[in-house]
Amino acid sequence: MHRSILLALLLTTPMPAQDGSQLYTTHCSACHAADGKGATGGQFPPLAGSPWVQGDPQRTIKLVLHGLTGPVEVAGRTYNLEMPPQGSVIPDDHLAAILTHVRASWDNGSPAVTPGMVKAARAATADRKTPWTAPEILKLHPLPAVAPPIANLISRIYPGEWQDLPDFSKLTPINVEEEHDGLISLSDADRNELVGLVWEGEITAPKSGKFIFRLDADDCARVIVNGKTVAEVRGIGPHDGSRAKQGQIQLAAGPHPIRIEYVEFRGQEAISLAMKGPGIPGWRNLSDSPIPAERPSLMVKAGAERAVVYRNFIADTTPRAIGIGFPGGVNLAYSADNLAPELIWTGDFIDGSRHWIDRGQGNQPPAGDQVVKLSGSPALADSARFRGYKLDPAGNPTFSVQLGKQFVLDSWKPAGSEGSPSFLRTLTVNGQGGPLELLLSDLLPLKITGDQDFDLGDTLQLHAEGSTLESRDGKTFIKLTPGQTATLTYRWK
Numbered sequence: 001m002h003r004s005i006l007l008a009l010l011l012t013t014p015m016p017a018q019d020g021s022q023l024y025t026t027h028c029s030a031c032h033a034a035d036g037k038g039a040t041g042g043q044f045p046p047l048a049g050s051p052w053v054q055g056d057p058q059r060t061i062k063l064v065l066h067g068l069t070g071p072v073e074v075a076g077r078t079y080n081l082e083m084p085p086q087g088s089v090i091p092d093d094h095l096a097a098i099l100t101h102v103r104a105s106w107d108n109g110s111p112a113v114t115p116g117m118v119k120a121a122r123a124a125t126a127d128r129k130t131p132w133t134a135p136e137i138l139k140l141h142p143l144p145a146v147a148p149p150i151a152n153l154i155s156r157i158y159p160g161e162w163q164d165l166p167d168f169s170k171l172t173p174i175n176v177e178e179e180h181d182g183l184i185s186l187s188d189a190d191r192n193e194l195v196g197l198v199w200e201g202e203i204t205a206p207k208s209g210k211f212i213f214r215l216d217a218d219d220c221a222r223v224i225v226n227g228k229t230v231a232e233v234r235g236i237g238p239h240d241g242s243r244a245k246q247g248q249i250q251l252a253a254g255p256h257p258i259r260i261e262y263v264e265f266r267g268q269e270a271i272s273l274a275m276k277g278p279g280i281p282g283w284r285n286l287s288d289s290p291i292p293a294e295r296p297s298l299m300v301k302a303g304a305e306r307a308v309v310y311r312n313f314i315a316d317t318t319p320r321a322i323g324i325g326f327p328g329g330v331n332l333a334y335s336a337d338n339l340a341p342e343l344i345w346t347g348d349f350i351d352g353s354r355h356w357i358d359r360g361q362g363n364q365p366p367a368g369d370q371v372v373k374l375s376g377s378p379a380l381a382d383s384a385r386f387r388g389y390k391l392d393p394a395g396n397p398t399f400s401v402q403l404g405k406q407f408v409l410d411s412w413k414p415a416g417s418e419g420s421p422s423f424l425r426t427l428t429v430n431g432q433g434g435p436l437e438l439l440l441s442d443l444l445p446l447k448i449t450g451d452q453d454f455d456l457g458d459t460l461q462l463h464a465e466g467s468t469l470e471s472r473d474g475k476t477f478i479k480l481t482p483g484q485t486a487t488l489t490y491r492w493k
């Protein structure tokens, strides 16, 4: 072919359109990830659902040309990193193709960018030599206004002491507030412990489909959408993901009423709620505190024939607690500090994931139910010392405590049948000395119901043999005679 014809062909054939997706992979995905959610598990800011890439294209173009440094907030999270300028390595048509791709992907829903727009931005910022800070570029090109996550949000505050959600419709709030930022929050108002809160407002489903709501709270909470309870966190416990609940509901595109009920009992207080579904990139936070990461549960389980021991921090006992899960679904947490069984419960034993995955931060609550706290103070005189425990072939423990020249041996094993869980506890005193008095409970009232039968609190029946029980000042003691075996059967009603 003649050279001049080749040249003419090259000049007249239109340039092939740049592949924005491929150029994105080359120039951006190392830091912002192929799915736009931010590389290294979100250490870098996301472009998916980022208001920074939506609306006025000049902001995004100028940012990529010259880079960005210092604190920047993207979708409720603050990053403080540096993005190097890309202007010298990416020509106008390539950058236009990349940004067209980014703005059309991941629900960013923004129109295309032309090479002409990039050219204009380059010319307008030609003397810029350093990366932008977020305030600098936002002054030139503010972010598009975003609707509050929950529209018309109001909160009502109820004083009171609850360990579960009350019927708020029967109660009168002491305070009603408008929450203009549209986020559920415990930080704005002066909200003490022992409080109930109800928020009401409207969420918008961008498209019709199934929406998932994820809720976590310290202590209990419930989220109701369109009058239907979607997720509930019940009981007293931490806000750390271990009790978070997820539920889904079908919603038509458009606004829907949402109601969140919350109760704080004692200790820490927190609530978080997020939603996701069609038209929402990732999770949308509906609360100012983000939802804790999902943690897979790793239930510690007794064998069919053998009990299992868990040595780690257990919520609501002392730091040196020994957890034992027995076959048949009865469980015990013995405090080596207080020389006493402190918690007993039925059902699942304990979720070990916190300590195996997160390296042991915080306390793990019992995983089962009917948790009974028996006592919370030392069972014997201060001079008594914990001397360890032995397991029999079935894994049943005998705890040993020394007091002077005497040893108290405290053995536990499951005794009940399916559907009627119970424990058999055997106490003996060896060594030189007289009778001993051991604290059984300083928390639960004792009521005599028969010759050797008692109610211990509301949930337990106690049967005693070979000893006498005595209650005074709200505490129950057992009298142990050296050389004589005392047995106690704890049965859940």
Ligand code: HEC
Pocket: 027, 028, 029, 030, 031, 032, 044, 045, 046, 047, 050, 051, 052, 053, 060, 063, 064, 068, 069, 070, 071, 072, 074, 079, 080, 081, 082, 083, 084, 086, 098, 099, 102
């Ligand atoms: C070397 C890593 C790196 C590369 C490559 C990179 N970025 Fe960034 N980008 C960052 C960092 C880091 C920030 C946040 C800077 C800060 O904290 O001030 C950021 C911020 C942004 C932001 C504003 C915040 C947000 O998340 O919306 C946009 C928009 C953006 N980058 C687009 C792009 C595009 C488009 C490309 C490809 C042309 C790209 N970036 C390439 C690291 C990078």
